[in-house]
Amino acid sequence: MTPRRVNTESWPVRLLLCVLALGFLFFFLGLPLLSVFVEAFKQGFGPYFEALCDADTRSAITLTLVIAVMVLPLNILFGLSAAWAIARFDFRGKSLLITLIDLPFAVSPVVAGLLFILIFGRQGFLGDWLGAHDIKIIFALPGMVLATMFVTVPYIARELIPLMQAQGRDEEEAAVSLGASGLQMFWRVTLPNIKWGLLYGVILANARAMGEFGAVSVVSGHIRGMTNTLPLHVEILYNEYNSVGAFAAASVLALLALVTLVAKTIVEWRMAREIAMLSADLSIENPAVAAKS
Secondary structure, eight states: OOOOOSOOOOHHHHHHHHHHHHHHHIIIIIHHHHHHHHHHTTTOHHHHHHHHTSHHHHHHHHHHHHHHHHHHHHHHHHHHHHHHHHHHOOOTTHHHHHHHHHHHHHSOHHHHHHHHHHHHSTTSTTHHHHHHTTOOOTTSHHHHHHHHHHHHTHHHHHHHHHHHHHHOSHHHHHHHHTTOOHHHHIIIIIHHHHHHHHHHHHHHHHHHHHHOOHHHHHHHOOOTTTTOOHHHHHHHHHHTTOHHHHHHHHHHHHHHHHHHHHHHHHHHHHHHHHHHHHHHHHHHHOHHHHHHO
């Protein structure tokens, strides 16, 4: 049976919609991205690479990568634990946990940074105790990691929760009934089923960690060469009218964004491919499903 066509628009209408969509993407995404590289190389390759070799720029790049590497394992641990608890168990406070996971989406990053200052700052709730034990969180690396963790924590959990709920727990229960331990069940059943969703969440969380500005700006102190991440360093250079240095540093962020986009596209393609293969296998096993499709 031939499926009915859903779209009834004529080809000129479809062409117009495609042109409008592509034009919007070009003028609001492509053109600004292109201008970053044009401005970065405006005075040639020499000044560009000289700006990237600047000690403060190298320190900002290193600090950005260090924070991303430190935050990523914590995000993975929390995302897996939260998704497992929400998708596999019913307990009191489940709705509250889901709401708390979504909290960083609703709270401004700047407000989050201020909250960390109120808690860990010198005049904050824990300020006296931290000062007495010579523990520095605000205007130091720990505070920047905490702020970045706050804004990135929902991404992995939010990718895994619907995926694990849709998959159910039949395979895991079958593995346990056959004598598998909890760790064996996780590595051989759960993780292979969620690997692409996990990787997708990791890519999104990592991109947000490297590009975060608001929360990190509040807790960093803007100490040049010490607590300036790459986005903060771009702002400082631009305010100092160092356009080549600012756009050179911004080009690094743009390249990281492009790499993230390519990785995201590959993961989406692999996820779609596995779903299509699974649907084909189900259709072969169940002819009634194939007849309906």
